[in-house]
Amino acid sequence: MRIFGRIILAAAITTLAILPRPASAVDLTMYYPVAVGGAVTKIIDDLVDRFQKENPDIKVTAVYAGNYTDTMTKAMTAMKGGQPPQLSVLLSTDVFTLIDENAIVPIEDLVADKAWLKEFYPAFMANGQINGKTWSIPFQRSTIVLYWNKDAFKEAGLDPEKAPASWDEMTEIAKKLVKKDPSGNVTRWGVEIPTTGYAYWMLQALAIENGQKLMNDAGNEVYLTAPKTVAALNYWVDLSRKHGVMPTGTIDWATLRTDFLEGKTAMMWHTTGNLTAVKDGAKFNFGVAMLPSKERRGSPTGGGNLYIFKGASPEQQKAAVKFVLWMTAPERAAEWSIKTGYVAVTPAAYKTSAMESYAKSFPAATVARDQLVHAVAELSVHENGRIYKFVNDAVQGAVTGAQKPDEALAAAQQQADRVLRAYK
Amino acid sequence: MPDQVGKFLAAPMPRSHTWLNSVNAWLLLLPAALLLVAFTHYPVIATIYHSFFIANRSGNAVFVGLDNYRAMLEDSIFWKVLFNNFWFAIGTVPTSIALALLMAVWVNRNIRGRALLRLAYFTPTVLPMIAVANIWLFFYTPDYGLLDQLRGIFGLPGWNWLGDPRTVMGCLIVMVIWKEAGFFMIFYLAALQQLSPDLEEAAAVEGAGRWYTFRRITFPLLMPTTLFVAINAVINSFKLVDHLVIMTKGGPSNASSLLLYYIYEVAFTFQDSAYAATLTVVLLIILSTLALMKFGYLDRRVHYQ
Numbered sequence: 081m082r083i084f085g086r087i088i089l090a091a092a093i094t095t096l097a098i099l100p101r102p103a104s105a106v107d108l109t110m111y112y113p114v115a116v117g118g119a120v121t122k123i124i125d126d127l128v129d130r131f132q133k134e135n136p137d138i139k140v141t142a143v144y145a146g147n148y149t150d151t152m153t154k155a156m157t158a159m160k161g162g163q164p165p166q167l168s169v170l171l172s173t174d175v176f177t178l179i180d181e182n183a184i185v186p187i188e189d190l191v192a193d194k195a196w197l198k199e200f201y202p203a204f205m206a207n208g209q210i211n212g213k214t215w216s217i218p219f220q221r222s223t224i225v226l227y228w229n230k231d232a233f234k235e236a237g238l239d240p241e242k243a244p245a246s247w248d249e250m251t252e253i254a255k256k257l258v259k260k261d262p263s264g265n266v267t268r269w270g271v272e273i274p275t276t277g278y279a280y281w282m283l284q285a286l287a288i289e290n291g292q293k294l295m296n297d298a299g300n301e302v303y304l305t306a307p308k309t310v311a312a313l314n315y316w317v318d319l320s321r322k323h324g325v326m327p328t329g330t331i332d333w334a335t336l337r338t339d340f341l342e343g344k345t346a347m348m349w350h351t352t353g354n355l356t357a358v359k360d361g362a363k364f365n366f367g368v369a370m371l372p373s374k375e376r377r378g379s380p381t382g383g384g385n386l387y388i389f390k391g392a393s394p395e396q397q398k399a400a401v402k403f404v405l406w407m408t409a410p411e412r413a414a415e416w417s418i419k420t421g422y423v424a425v426t427p428a429a430y431k432t433s434a435m436e437s438y439a440k441s442f443p444a445a446t447v448a449r450d451q452l453v454h455a456v457a458e459l460s461v462h463e464n465g466r467i468y469k470f471v472n473d474a475v476q477g478a479v480t481g482a483q484k485p486d487e488a489l490a491a492a493q494q495q496a497d498r499v500l501r502a503y504k
Numbered sequence: 505m506p507d508q509v510g511k512f513l514a515a516p517m518p519r520s521h522t523w524l525n526s527v528n529a530w531l532l533l534l535p536a537a538l539l540l541v542a543f544t545h546y547p548v549i550a551t552i553y554h555s556f557f558i559a560n561r562s563g564n565a566v567f568v569g570l571d572n573y574r575a576m577l578e579d580s581i582f583w584k585v586l587f588n589n590f591w592f593a594i595g596t597v598p599t600s601i602a603l604a605l606l607m608a609v610w611v612n613r614n615i616r617g618r619a620l621l622r623l624a625y626f627t628p629t630v631l632p633m634i635a636v637a638n639i640w641l642f643f644y645t646p647d648y649g650l651l652d653q654l655r656g657i658f659g660l661p662g663w664n665w666l667g668d669p670r671t672v673m674g675c676l677i678v679m680v681i682w683k684e685a686g687f688f689m690i691f692y693l694a695a696l697q698q699l700s701p702d703l704e705e706a707a708a709v710e711g712a713g714r715w716y717t718f719r720r721i722t723f724p725l726l727m728p729t730t731l732f733v734a735i736n737a738v739i740n741s742f743k744l745v746d747h748l749v750i751m752t753k754g755g756p757s758n759a760s761s762l763l764l765y766y767i768y769e770v771a772f773t774f775q776d777s778a779y780a781a782t783l784t785v786v787l788l789i790i791l792s793t794l795a796l797m798k799f800g801y802l803d804r805r806v807h808y809q
Contacts, residue, residue: 153772160775181775265661275667276755327646329667330756335645344647465773473581476756480669483757491580 106399108140108392111158112169113151113384115277116420117337117357123419131406138399147277148384149465152177159183159391166392167400169384172207173460175215176299180462184387186213190401199426200408203381206457210299216385217404218425220416222351223379223448223455224285226372227358230365232257232268232346243347243369247289247315250347250372254325257346270325271347272340273316275479277333280459280471281382282349285371286312288378288456299461300503304471304493305486313485315374317478329480337361351382352448355421359442368444370451377454383422414438423448462503470495548788554781565778572782582783584758585766588673592762593741595677596684601733603685605726608692609718622693629687637750640679641666644751666752669759676751676760680744688733695729696722735798739791763787 110128114120121144128142145151148171155168164183178184188194197205197214204218230240236256244250254270261267273282284294292308295301303309320326331339340348341361355368371379386407388400406412413429416422418438429435430449439445461467474492477483483491555572557565576582611622628636643650644665652662665675699722707717745765748754754761754769764787771780 149773156775157772177775263659265656265659276753327662327664327667329646329664331667339647342648463774465775469769469773472755473757480667480756480759482669482759488757495580 105137105139106395108138108167108396108399108403109165110140110142110167110169110403111145111151111155111165112142113145113148115147115333115383116351116353118354118360118420120420123416127407127412127416131403134406135399135402138402140403152465155389156181156183159389164389164391166396167386167388167403169219170216170387171458171464172204172216172218172221172381172383172385173458173464174387175208175210175385176460176462177464178387179210179215183389183391184215185390185397186215187217187388187401187404188214190388190397196405199428201423201425201427201452203452203455203457204423204425207381207460208385216387217408219384219386219408220353220420220422221381221383221385221425222353222422223381223451224282224349224371225352225355225379225448225451226347226349226369227340228347228367228369229340229343230367232343232364236346240365241367243367244372246372247374251319251323251325254319254347255323258325266324266327268343269327269345270323271319271349272326272331272336272345273319273349274333274336275330275475276472278382278472279475280468281380283309283313283316283471283475284380284456284459285349285378286316286374288380289371289374289376290315291375293456294459295461298503300500302459302461302467302471302493302496302500304474304489304496310486310489312374313475313478313489316475317485320479321481330476331479351421353383353420353422355444355448356419357421359421359444366444368447370447370454377451379451379455380458381452381455382458417445421445421448423452461500463499466499467496470499551781551784551788554778555785558778572779575779576782576786581758581761581766585754585761585763586786588759588761589742589763591673592677592680593738595673596680596741597734597737599677600681600685600688600737601730603681604688604733605692605730607685607689608696609722611689612693612696625689626686628683628685629690631683633683633744633746634750636679636683637747640675640747641751644675666760667756669756672752672756672760676747679747680741684737684740688737691729691733692726695726699725731798731802735794735802738794742787742791763790 112124124142124144128140132138132140143165145154151168152170152174155165155170158164159181170178175184187197191197200218201221204221205214208214208216208218226243228243233240233253236259238253238256244253250271257268257270258266259268275282287294287306287309290308290312292303292306292312294303294309320328336345336348336350337354337358339345340350341358341363343364349371352368358366370377386404388397388404392400407416408425410424410426410428410432411434413424413426414432414435417424417429418434424430424435430439430446435445459467459471470492474483474488477488477491478485482488554565556567556569558568558572559565607625611618611625615621631639646652646664646667647662649665651665655661655663663671666672703721703725704717707721712720742762742764745762745768748760748762748765752760754765763783767780767783767787770776770783
């Protein structure tokens with residue numbers, strides 16, 4: 081019961097923090113998650129401070145709320161408690177749940193200049209556009225990229241400038257990168273793909289590369305037992321169990337970056353949102369590449385969009401739009417991308433002088449953006465939280481050897497079908 | 505006592521006085537009763553009530569009878585977490601009680617640095633669970649965690665402690681024992697100090713060995729404490745979930761998930777309050793059965809001084 085108590089307490093504190101303010105300024109509360117390394121809360125606080133200086137009539141309280149799941153939980157709980165935030169950064173894929181909960185308003189209804197919505201990369205708008213309406217604005221968006229340790233490549237006698245381009249190539253290269261001590265214990269793995277937190281995302285990347293969609297547009301069907309999905313999970317499991325180039329058991333999302341920086345793995349699949357943290361922490365040369373292909377290149381898009389809540393008053397919604405416009409303006413999008421590694425959400429951001437000079441000095445900064453042409457909308461269906469759990473459980477069951485990949489996915493498909501039945 | 509007072513004040517105790525007395529008693533009970541009703545009894549009844557409904561997203565509740573319970577029986581995750589909870593209790597309760605008793609007997613003797621030793625044993629209890637979980641997370645980190653560094657000295661390979669369904673539960677059990685044993689030790693220590701030293705002296709005079717004395721005299725006299733501690737330990741094994749949030753989120757693949765953590769996921773991550781209520785009813789039944797066992801059955805069998 082302690083967790084329940086803590087949530088109530090947190091809600092109470094938030095409530096207290098919002099209430100006693102002069103009525104003249106518009107108050108906005110924004111929940112946001114952090115899923116990558118680096119001092120992201122500081123960057124957000126700094127952006128919010130500058131926005132408030134330029135807009136003295138708007139007061140924004142930015143609340144760090146944990147990872148994506150925690151933030152969604154907090155926003156939903158606050159809403160059911162009658163105190164929803166006015167805006168939030170949440171997974172772009174939470175859109176069905178938020179619509180089903182009647183929590184958010186379409187952005188079109190709030191902006192006069194609809195041309196603004198066309199400025200963003202279409203790949204990032206895909207998840208947020210349902211039934212001809214735009215429900216969210218891209219903010220911290222990403223694709224999955226392959227990070228590789230050039231020094232380790234050189235040491236293994238590989239071309240340090242060439243990342244693997246296909247699955248088979250990745251397996252072969254990874255085999256050469258595995259390093260063992262005299263007693264036969266692995267001191268460096270070939271490649272690591274994280275299996276906690278966002279395992280569904282990584283599975284989707286593999287499925288896309290294998291030429292398989294994971295869901296339909298209506299968001300009420302998933303394709304987990306499709307042969308190509310099963311083959312994707314098989315490949316993933318084989319990396320550890322057959323080829324011995326990846327550790328067995330689950331690989332933690334949060335500590336994988338440290339594994340890479342400590343040289344425990346020569347390659348990793350991770351969000352581009354971690355790029356700046358890796359750049360700041362790496363004591364070796366590293367490269368960033370698009371994910372390797374099986375039938376095709378590809379990665380799901382990922383990350384968080386800005387949502388405006390229905391519970392906000394018209395003035396608050398107006399202020400929120402102003403804030404969203406400011407946060408996603410080309411200069412800020414470029415700055416945000418440089419400071420974190422997330423993909424800047426508009427092409428215009430890449431034409432700013434700050435971004436151009438940064439990309440020139442650090443070409444890895446645009447890899448995730450270039451991958452957008454191969455990108456597919458992230459897995460997003462009704463009851464998303466539940467479906468993610470089923471898929472994550474299946475992936476974990478398979479990589480830990482508790483279940484065979486096809487059995488694990490069949491179980492997840494069955495559970496998902498039962499839940500999604502209500503939305504057909 | 506009131507009877508005696510009544511006798512002393514002689515027979516002409518007016519009727520209104522007894523009446524006033526009972527009003528007085530009820531008034532004294534009122535604050536506690538109000539709190540209990542508002543925060544314990546009402547939620548229990550509301551939970552049971554809600555478990556018979558399905559609330560759809562728009563907030564309308566539909567009566568579905570036992571459908572939620574039927575769905576629960578078919579829910580493989582429910583069975584998994586219930587089973588996990590069972591093993592978690594089996595793993596933590598007896599060991600932490602035995603350890604607590606051992607530590608209490610040890611620090612009850614007259615040895616140098618006794619206060620320091622007691623403090624050391626009690627320290628894990630003082631730490632918040634979140635802090636403990638973070639410390640142990642470092643111990644269990646594969647390759648560069650404390651445990652794997654120790655294994656490395658002996659040339660053993662790294663082990664993915666929390667990432668392997670075969671070891672994750674054991675790891676959490678060890679941590680919880682470490683955290684809980686010190687707390688139970690305090691109860692045993694208090695009980696040991698209540699025991700009359702005469703008994704031990706008498707046993708020594710009769711030529712009983714130390715083990716025999718402990719087995720036939722000390723341990724039986726500690727029975728009420730053991731019972732109290734055992735019940736609390738079992739209840740704790742259903743209430744402790746904080747560490748899961750930090751360490752495993754119930755993974756891999758629910759291998760470390762416990763009933764209360766699953767309830768949290770269903771209630772807040774999935775926003776399915778009806779099913780969460782159904783699961784909570786199960787938890788309620790388990791905990792009240794334990795409480796009934798203590799008050800109704802075990803209390804009568806335990807030898808009190």
